Amino acid sequence: MSAEAHYTRYHPQWYRRRVSVWWWLQSWRYTKFVLRELTSVFVAFFAVITLWQLRALVDGPQAYTQFVRGLKSSPLVAVHGVAFLFVLFHSISWFHLAPKAMVMRLRGKRVPDWVIVGLNYFAWLIASGTIAWLLLRG
Amino acid sequence: MTGGKTPFLWTLFSAGGTLAALLFPVHLFLSGLAFPLGWLEAPSHDSLLNLVQHPLTRLYLFFLISLPLFHWAHRFRYTLYDGLKLKHLTTLIAVLCYGCALIGTVVTAYTLWNVP
Amino acid sequence: MGSREKLPPTVTLAVTRYRPEEESEPTLQTYEAPYRKDWVVLDALNYIKDKVDGSLSFRWSCRMGVCGSCGMMVNGEPKLTCAAFLSDYLPGPIRVEPLQFFPIVRDLVVDMTDFLHKLKKVKPWVVREEERPLSEGEYRQTPEQLDIYKQFSMCINCMLCYAACPIYGLEPGFVGPAAIALAQRYNLDSRDIGAQERLDILSGKDGIWECTFVGECTKVCPKNVDPAGAIQQYKLTGAAHWFKSVLLPWGRK
Numbered sequence: 001m002s003a004e005a006h007y008t009r010y011h012p013q014w015y016r017r018r019v020s021v022w023w024w025l026q027s028w029r030y031t032k033f034v035l036r037e038l039t040s041v042f043v044a045f046f047a048v049i050t051l052w053q054l055r056a057l058v059d060g061p062q063a064y065t066q067f068v069r070g071l072k073s074s075p076l077v078a079v080h081g082v083a084f085l086f087v088l089f090h091s092i093s094w095f096h097l098a099p100k101a102m103v104m105r106l107r108g109k110r111v112p113d114w115v116i117v118g119l120n121y122f123a124w125l126i127a128s129g130t131i132a133w134l135l136l137r138g
Numbered sequence: 139m140t141g142g143k144t145p146f147l148w149t150l151f152s153a154g155g156t157l158a159a160l161l162f163p164v165h166l167f168l169s170g171l172a173f174p175l176g177w178l179e180a181p182s183h184d185s186l187l188n189l190v191q192h193p194l195t196r197l198y199l200f201f202l203i204s205l206p207l208f209h210w211a212h213r214f215r216y217t218l219y220d221g222l223k224l225k226h227l228t229t230l231i232a233v234l235c236y237g238c239a240l241i242g243t244v245v246t247a248y249t250l251w252n253v254p
Numbered sequence: 255m256g257s258r259e260k261l262p263p264t265v266t267l268a269v270t271r272y273r274p275e276e277e278s279e280p281t282l283q284t285y286e287a288p289y290r291k292d293w294v295v296l297d298a299l300n301y302i303k304d305k306v307d308g309s310l311s312f313r314w315s316c317r318m319g320v321c322g323s324c325g326m327m328v329n330g331e332p333k334l335t336c337a338a339f340l341s342d343y344l345p346g347p348i349r350v351e352p353l354q355f356f357p358i359v360r361d362l363v364v365d366m367t368d369f370l371h372k373l374k375k376v377k378p379w380v381v382r383e384e385e386r387p388l389s390e391g392e393y394r395q396t397p398e399q400l401d402i403y404k405q406f407s408m409c410i411n412c413m414l415c416y417a418a419c420p421i422y423g424l425e426p427g428f429v430g431p432a433a434i435a436l437a438q439r440y441n442l443d444s445r446d447i448g449a450q451e452r453l454d455i456l457s458g459k460d461g462i463w464e465c466t467f468v469g470e471c472t473k474v475c476p477k478n479v480d481p482a483g484a485i486q487q488y489k490l491t492g493a494a495h496w497f498k499s500v501l502l503p504w505g506r507k
Contacts, residue, residue, distance in 0.1 A: 049169075148493055
């Protein structure tokens, strides 16, 4: 490790505990953090699936029908189910962390966190509704 | 190096995270669960293609796919560093993560460009 | 059992002992302390030191959450022991350990030199072009200007946030939550002009970009400083500066 911490030197008898590779299993808070970070794997998975679907769509009706049939296989449905839960976890944790990074001030006062979180949920609702409408209007 | 490109990569991470948070649940629910399981009627090939032919849809899809890929690259890179204590492989991990995201972005751009 | 119930109720504490002249690794020693409804962990430790074992070492001072010296791990969580009520940890035993990720000097005492170095590194003072003579009066600030940084100025340097931060544990070089929050406290001060100097230091290695927003620092902070928020806001500033310096190369020296 290149980074050296500054400790008072010449105290060889001071006890330093090394952090275990499994540090994130030692407390539920840390495990939850690592799970939150791992939502990114499912985000990437769905981005790739979307790209794949796009390519099938461009390749013509036959390729697309085959792709859609593939989506109906039970293992892929199961993976999508799990991915959906992780992506939801990503959305919710992202919205709740947003006000920490984004500080908005209105008339000299900081806008309360719940307002920013609420705006995120509102945007989520509108965006989801619009996309569903575009895809379902037939 | 850390100070160099990190702010840019972090911006991509944030933008991708926001896009994924807002848009992925509905897309994933529809195309991964509701359509395959027959809960809702899936749009036909022609109507979808019609939608994708619109330049705005293509722009939308480009960001919808590429930015979340960079979101993953950045986040997963740090998860590997911290979760598995792999900081000594920093260059290899960074090249692999951002490299994959870059390849995905190029393929997306190429595909969208060639929509009939 | 019957005879025990007549005794005043007690609580068991499992306390880290580390006597470098005797042992090469810390051990846990259990003590019994009387249980009182209004006692905190620090009261129990002081009882043990006064009545049971005078050799137990720990830091404390004010007993009222202001001095920031009695931080320890209570049942694995960083806490000010003067604010950790025994009643919240019943029936026990209560595990009391030194703040994690710091070298242990003795028993519950950790070495804080590293933190003090980092604190100094971020220039936690008002940087000015030129000091005005006293005769010209004070540097005035409106309540709104004060409000912008006030939260970050509440830090008491108790280092609980460092003990909560796995990144600090993994990367001992990381400047860490409290120091970055204090840097931000001065960046946001209308009387200060040191923001650029601090950004140069903190956007480099071991600075803000090491943070992955675990968020635990904010949860354990006894003063609601929100270091995690400070770091994310700082990242936003850092990113904005990066774009400015790339798009307007002539804008920066």
